[in-house]
Amino acid sequence: MSDLKQHIASAFDRDLEGIQARILKMGGLVEEAILDAAKSLETRDEELAGKVVKGDKSIDALDEELNDEAARLIALRQPAASDLRVVLAVMRMSSNLERIGDLSKNMAKRTGVLAQLTQINGSTAALRRMARDVELMLKDALDAYIRRDEALALDVIDRDREVDQMYNTLFREFLTFMLEDPRNITSCMHLHFIAKNVERMGDHVTAIAEEVVFLATGTKPHGVRVKEDRTSSDPALSADIGME
Amino acid sequence: MSDLKQHIASAFDRDLEGIQARILKMGGLVEEAILDAAKSLETRDEELAGKVVKGDKSIDALDEELNDEAARLIALRQPAASDLRVVLAVMRMSSNLERIGDLSKNMAKRTGVLAQLTQINGSTAALRRMARDVELMLKDALDAYIRRDEALALDVIDRDREVDQMYNTLFREFLTFMLEDPRNITSCMHLHFIAKNVERMGDHVTAIAEEVVFLATGTKPHGVRVKEDRTSSDPALSADIGME
Numbered sequence: 001m002s003d004l005k006q007h008i009a010s011a012f013d014r015d016l017e018g019i020q021a022r023i024l025k026m027g028g029l030v031e032e033a034i035l036d037a038a039k040s041l042e043t044r045d046e047e048l049a050g051k052v053v054k055g056d057k058s059i060d061a062l063d064e065e066l067n068d069e070a071a072r073l074i075a076l077r078q079p080a081a082s083d084l085r086v087v088l089a090v091m092r093m094s095s096n097l098e099r100i101g102d103l104s105k106n107m108a109k110r111t112g113v114l115a116q117l118t119q120i121n122g123s124t125a126a127l128r129r130m131a132r133d134v135e136l137m138l139k140d141a142l143d144a145y146i147r148r149d150e151a152l153a154l155d156v157i158d159r160d161r162e163v164d165q166m167y168n169t170l171f172r173e174f175l176t177f178m179l180e181d182p183r184n185i186t187s188c189m190h191l192h193f194i195a196k197n198v199e200r201m202g203d204h205v206t207a208i209a210e211e212v213v214f215l216a217t218g219t220k221p222h223g224v225r226v227k228e229d230r231t232s233s234d235p236a237l238s239a240d241i242g243m244e
Numbered sequence: 245m246s247d248l249k250q251h252i253a254s255a256f257d258r259d260l261e262g263i264q265a266r267i268l269k270m271g272g273l274v275e276e277a278i279l280d281a282a283k284s285l286e287t288r289d290e291e292l293a294g295k296v297v298k299g300d301k302s303i304d305a306l307d308e309e310l311n312d313e314a315a316r317l318i319a320l321r322q323p324a325a326s327d328l329r330v331v332l333a334v335m336r337m338s339s340n341l342e343r344i345g346d347l348s349k350n351m352a353k354r355t356g357v358l359a360q361l362t363q364i365n366g367s368t369a370a371l372r373r374m375a376r377d378v379e380l381m382l383k384d385a386l387d388a389y390i391r392r393d394e395a396l397a398l399d400v401i402d403r404d405r406e407v408d409q410m411y412n413t414l415f416r417e418f419l420t421f422m423l424e425d426p427r428n429i430t431s432c433m434h435l436h437f438i439a440k441n442v443e444r445m446g447d448h449v450t451a452i453a454e455e456v457v458f459l460a461t462g463t464k465p466h467g468v469r470v471k472e473d474r475t476s477s478d479p480a481l482s483a484d485i486g487m488e
Contacts, residue, residue, distance in 0.1 A: 064464070071332055074318060075325040084319050088311070091332070095339065171433070178422065178429045185422045185429070189415070189436060196440060220308070 012077040016086065019069055023090055023097070026062040027142040029055065030097045031135050033104035034201065038131035040108050041194065042124040044115040052108035059101035066094045089211045093145070096204040100138070103197045103204075107131075110190050117187040120177055123170070127194055130166045133159070134201045141209040144216075153212035156205065157221060163202035170195045256321040260330065263313055267334055267341070270306040271386040273299065274341045275379050277348035278445065282375035284352050285438065286368040288359040296352035303345035310338045333455045337389070340448040344382070347441045347448075351375075354434055361431040364421055367414070371438055374410045377403070378445045385453040388460075397456035400449065401465060407446035414439045 033052050040049035070087050073079070079087060114124070137156045144152035174188040174195075213221045277296050284293035314331050317323070323331060358368070381400045388396035418432040418439075457465045 067332070071325070071328060075323075075328050078322045079319075081315070081319040084315060088315055088335070091335075092339065095336065175430060175433055178433075179426055182423055182426060186419060189419055189422075192433060192436065193440065196437065 012073070012079055012083060015069070015073045015077065016083070019066060019073065019087070019090055022062055022066045022069070023094055024142060024146070026059060026066070026094060026097050027138065029059050029062070030100050030104070031138055033059065033101055033108075034131050034135045034138070037104040037108040038128040038198075040111045041114060042128045044111060046111055046115070049108040049111035053105050056101050056105040059098060063094050063098040067091060086215060089215050093208050093211050096207045100201045100204045103201050107194050107197050110194055114187065114190055117190065118183050120174075120184060120187050120191060123173070123177075123187075123191050126166070126170060126173075127191065127198060130163060130170070130195070130198045131201075133163055133166070134198060134205060137163070137202065137205045138208070141205055141212060144209065144212045148212070148216045150213055150216040153209040153216065154221065156209035157213075160202045160206040163199060167195050167199040256317070256323055256327060259313070259317045259321060260327070263310060263317065263331065263334055266306055266310045266313070267338055268386060268390070270303060270310070270338060270341050271382065273303050273306070274344050274348070275382055277303065277345055277352075278375050278379045278382070281348040281352040282368075282372040282442075284355045285358060286372045288355060290356055290359070293352040293355035297349050300345050300349040303342060307338050307342040311335060330459060333459050337452050337455050340451045344445045344448045347445050351438050351441050354438055358431065358434055361434065362427050364418075364428055364431050364435060367417070367421075367431075367435050370410070370414060370417075371435065371442060374407060374414070374439070374442050375445075377407055377410070378442060378449060381407070381446065381449045382452070385449055385456060388453065388456045392456070392460045394457055394460040397453040397460065398465065400453040401457075404446045404450045407443060411439050411443040 033055055036048055036055075037052045039045065040052065070091050074084065074087060077083075137159050140152055141156045143149070144156065171192065174192050177184040178188045210221055213219075277299055280292055280299075281296045283289065284296065314335050318328065318331060381403050384396055385400045387393070388400065415436065418436050421428040422432045454465055457463075
């Protein structure tokens with residue numbers, strides 16, 4: 001390899017490290033946003049909710065910087081196919097992280113209105129557990145990315161089924177609470193909105209884990225992911241509500 | 245320009261045309277999926293709903309092919325910065341289209357369960373109008389892309405506020421129906437799920453229109469987009485429900 005090529009290769013690696021550092025920083029901020037949003041709901045902490053809403057701007061900015069930097073890197077360094085694959089995957093991961101940040105912000109924004117409404121026993125604690133699971137999935141997805149750990153990424157994808165299951169259970173519970181007492185309806189509508197947000201966060205984490213599998217193996221994990229949104233098809237949800 | 249460079253440039257243009265043809269084909273399929281999903285809900289047409297669910301596989305496949313082709317194009321042709329910007333924007337547009345396809349599929353999947361439940365007067369017609377608006381926004385966003393029409397793209401972004409407003413109105417209406425008669429609760433929970441899906445489709449169309457503005461002007465339309473999800477903060481939603 002000529003000195004020039006050596007020089008170019010190491011400049012690419014250095015640029016790539018910059019991008020990877022940025023995605024990990026973004027991942028850390030998004031993990032924090034998920035946890036803070038869920039905590040603000042449970043403890044009715046409007047100050048913490050405001051922090052999540054404001055903090056989303058930093059996540060958006062990192063996503064934009066990462067995209068610019070990645071485009072510059074591709075244009076200047078003209079990476080080989082395998083390096084290019086990494087850059088494009090990181091861009092898609094960044095876009096998914098940005099969406100999770102948005103969803104956390106939307107969740108935090110409900111803190112104020114929920115604090116004014118009838119409390120539904122245990123529901124914000126259940127949502128916080130669900131959010132905690134999603135945050136741990138994200139942590140593992142990012143670890144799997146750093147170590148190119150296919151098994152860990154597949155484990156993350158698998159765990160999204162549990163999150164979907166938690167959503168299904170909550171959907172059922174909210175229905176039951178509403179049917180039991182109409183004063184619960186408004187709260188439960190907001191809580192359902194939030195549960196659906198957390199369920200979508202799980203989908204975005206799964207998309208990130210799928211990129212990791214792609215990077216580790218060169219193929220996307222087709223057929224691994226089985227969606228478990230039973231609320232769309234289970235007649236029991238309309239027939240047996242409140243019968244458990 | 246040497247003959248070789250001329251040859252490379254035209255090969256890039258040809259490849260880019262292939263990618264653009266694919267994104268427009270994908271756009272057409274996604275528009276159809278939105279309309280069919282909304283129609284299947286209103287007419288309780290489970291066969292049409294099944295078509296949407298099956299058709300989503302073609303949309304996913306196009307997204308994957310487009311990503312592969314774009315990566316191959318970048319690696320082989322090493323496009324100049326301005327061409328690269330187009331390719332990366334098209335990849336992001338494709339990813340947004342793929343998500344809209346997913347959301348249409350999720351909407352269509354509710355047809356069966358809604359058909360078994362209490363009908364809520366006018367609600368599926370309202371959802372269909374909302375879906376129709378989103379479909380027209382998508383059509384215009386794709387037209388704006390072809391013509392690099394900044395004004396049209398900004399118009400699309402602006403119209404997303406109306407979709408958000410329709411969502412807010414529906415959220416309110418569903419609450420009212422539930423409070424009026426608990427037998428409406430299950431239906432309204434499913435309808436709220438669908439309304440939220442359509443509202444998210446509007447967000448993805450907005451993201452596509454933002455890419456078009458970026459391509460036409462070189463900058464993202466910051467501050468143009470004002471989110472109008474009043475259900476997160478408007479106290480009237482909890483206090484005045486049913487008082488209008």
